[in-house]
Amino acid sequence: MKSMIKAVLCLLVAGFLLSLPGYAATPSDGKLRVWFIDVEGGQATLFVTPEGKSLLIDTGWPGNDGRDADRIVAAAHEAGLTGIDEVLITHYHMDHVGGVPQLVKRIPVGIFVDHGPLRELGPETDGIYADYKKVLAAGEAKELTPTPGDQLPIAGMKVTVVETDGHPILQPLPGAGETNNYCAQSEIREADQTENSRSLGTLIEFGKLRILDLGDLTWDKERTLVCPVNRLGRIDVLIVSHHGWMQSSSPALVDGVHPQVAIMDNGAKKGGSLPTLKTVREIPGLEALWQLHYSEEGGAAGNTAAGYIANVTDKPDAGYMIRLVASPDGSYTVENGRTGEKKSYILRK
Numbered sequence: 001m002k003s004m005i006k007a008v009l010c011l012l013v014a015g016f017l018l019s020l021p022g023y024a025a026t027p028s029d030g031k032l033r034v035w036f037i038d039v040e041g042g043q044a045t046l047f048v049t050p051e052g053k054s055l056l057i058d059t060g061w062p063g064n065d066g067r068d069a070d071r072i073v074a075a076a077h078e079a080g081l082t083g084i085d086e087v088l089i090t091h092y093h094m095d096h097v098g099g100v101p102q103l104v105k106r107i108p109v110g111i112f113v114d115h116g117p118l119r120e121l122g123p124e125t126d127g128i129y130a131d132y133k134k135v136l137a138a139g140e141a142k143e144l145t146p147t148p149g150d151q152l153p154i155a156g157m158k159v160t161v162v163e164t165d166g167h168p169i170l171q172p173l174p175g176a177g178e179t180n181n182y183c184a185q186s187e188i189r190e191a192d193q194t195e196n197s198r199s200l201g202t203l204i205e206f207g208k209l210r211i212l213d214l215g216d217l218t219w220d221k222e223r224t225l226v227c228p229v230n231r232l233g234r235i236d237v238l239i240v241s242h243h244g245w246m247q248s249s250s251p252a253l254v255d256g257v258h259p260q261v262a263i264m265d266n267g268a269k270k271g272g273s274l275p276t277l278k279t280v281r282e283i284p285g286l287e288a289l290w291q292l293h294y295s296e297e298g299g300a301a302g303n304t305a306a307g308y309i310a311n312v313t314d315k316p317d318a319g320y321m322i323r324l325v326a327s328p329d330g331s332y333t334v335e336n337g338r339t340g341e342k343k344s345y346i347l348r349k
């Protein structure tokens with residue numbers, strides 16, 4: 001009798017879960033798919049799990065007749081999504097949170113994840129933050145404000161908050177915690193006082209693959225995360241912080257986490273600083289740097305090879321994406337949306 005009651009309860013719970021709103025995606029043969037959407041030097045990175053669960057990190061810029069929201073929706077439709085489960089806002093700068101009002105007009109969002117209240121008050125941020133709060137107040141999406149070490153509630157991949165609102169995780173992640181030999185040679189810089197230093201950073205794990213995204217986290221904050229002990233450990237794919245601008249990507253961070261592949265969401269004239277391009281390309285053991293744009297500042301000396309750049313010219317700008325498809329064994333391919341060319345990577349030992 002007891003087991004029968006249990007079975008009925010299980011069915012009821014399963015039925016309830018199935019009845020929750022979800023945004024179906026096209027089946028993906030057990031693979032994680034990631035779209036690095038070109039929002040012209042802002043961020044918009046869409047993750048879709050094999051089960052069709054979705055996480056978008058940042059929403060690009062406001063204005064431009066909804067250009068960035070349209071590009072995000074195009075990627076979501078490519079994935080077969082009818083909505084986005086979670087939208088993570090790394091911080092309240094225009095190139096990250098600015099696209100929210102336009103996005104929610106085009107596609108439903110389940111939860112917004114953020115670092116809590118705006119910390120950089122002023123004319124440039126107040127309005128953009130108020131627009132975001134208006135979307136939350138409309139009540140169509142929930143708000144979640146995690147603390148360091150929390151995991152986001154998304155099935156099919158593990159998303160751990162490693163830094164938020166200026167605070168890093170206190171304990172090293174499992175397997176991490178070694179002394180970081182790159183700290184000594186990494187310049188020490190003053191504390192940044194803007195929203196950048198409040199960025200909500202995450203480690204995204206899918207099977208054996210580890211992807212790091214720290215938003216626009218600044219040089220000084222990187223140091224507290226990885227010095228003197230590297231609390232993050234090694235990662236495989238580095239989403240280069242801050243669009244490759246030289247306020248981020250200290251050798252302590254980028255050499256310390258030792259990525260196999262780096263992907264930079266720079267614009268033609270935003271991010272992609274020459275010193276940062278050099279630092280990233282010289283990471284020991286790096287197999288490739290991919291860029292969303294050719295960086296005008298980077299020139300011939302700084303930019304990666306053209307085959308690894310999605311948008312090589314500003315006019316006309318087609319907004320080509322970079323796509324990454326990963327298997328649970330940690331192997332993955334990266335595709336240049338402009339050329340259709342793919343490169344395959346096998347996880348290092």
Ligand SMILES: [Zn+2]
Binds near residue numbers: 093
């Ligand atoms: Zn930014």
